Amino acid sequence: MKQGSSHSGRRSLAAKVLAATGDVETVQMILGHSELDHSKPYVTVSQDTLRHAFELAL
Structure with missing residues (x-):
């Protein structure tokens, strides 16, 4: 695996x-x-996940 x-x-x-x-x-x-x-440094939330959560909240 390169760059991993x-x-x-x-x-x-x-x-x-x-x-x-x-x-x-x-x-x-x-x-x-x-x-x-x-654990926080390892956790990232993608834009798609944020968008989906926002749409569910509406």
């Missing part, structure tokens, strides 16, 4: 789990972090 790292893989996994479940605590458990703040 263990952290980029963890970020991808965290983003996919968050998009699938909407549960950041599940992401925390999968990443093995004892504190939720430790």
Whole structure:
């Protein structure tokens, strides 16, 4: 894998789990972090996910 790292893989996994479940605590458990703040750097929300959440809220 070129231009990849263990952290980029963890970020991808965290983003996919968050998009699938909407549960950041599940992401925390999968990443093995004892504190939720430790998981935050790995969690990104895509524009599509934000747009979908906004549309659901309306």
